[in-house]
Amino acid sequence: DTGVSQDPRHKITKRGQNVTFRCDPISEHNRLYWYRQTLGQGPEFLTYFQNEAQLEKSRLLSDRFSAERPKGSFSTLEIQHTEQGDSAMYLCASSHANQGDEQFFGPGTRLTVL
Amino acid sequence: GEDVEQSLFLSVREGDSSVINCTYTDSSSTYLYWYKQEPGAGLQLLTYIFSNMDMKQDQRLTVLLNKKDKHLSLRIADTQTGDSAIYFCALRDIKIIFGKGTRLHILP
Secondary structure, three states, X not given: OOOOEEEOOEEEEOOOOOEEEXXXXXXXXOEXXXXXXXXXXXXXXXXXXXXXXXXXXXXXXXXXXXXXXOOOOOEEEEEOOOOHHHOEEEEEEEEOOOOOOOOEEOOOEEEEEO | OOOEEEOOEEEEEOOOOEEEEXXXXXXXXXXXXXXXXXXXXXEEEEEEEEOOOOEEEEOOEXXXXXXXXXXXXXXXXXXXXXXXXXXXXXXXXXXEEEOOOEEEEEEO
């Protein structure tokens, strides 16, 4: 399977705990994006990387959220001190800026904060 | 900031045409998309249109873009039960801005 993969697919945690999600983009894609989708809403942009550089962050990305893409390949999204309002589907997408830039989405990580 | 608005629900009889409408505020986006999301499944890019086009047809799908009114529509001809899903209107420059989605319900 050469699509975007995300791990884990589901995460249940208690309020106050830290969680980390991983995204593996399509090979050779230089852009990687994180979105969040809550129930009844469309996906909302959180942040994106071009190679290893984080180029834009949404106001939704509070100080408790940190995203990294250290080698310009996979990315991690960490949420510290989780709150119930963090419960959502976290979607990752990747694209190649010089080949149409179409974003391909992964299956998402569903986070439930109890 | 950018805003994308679409109606939340649409019910259509099987075999009829479905028309899902969307309005937006940002006029700088190069691409305008329609995504499909089925329960438990990921986002699927259904079709897209460049901002310099008025219409695009792809089999049962027709996308119409009215740049003056900032209105985008998706028409699904001969709607089938497999078309039951949530349809998102979206705009892209680099990041994608999504609407809240229209849930399409197919009546027998």
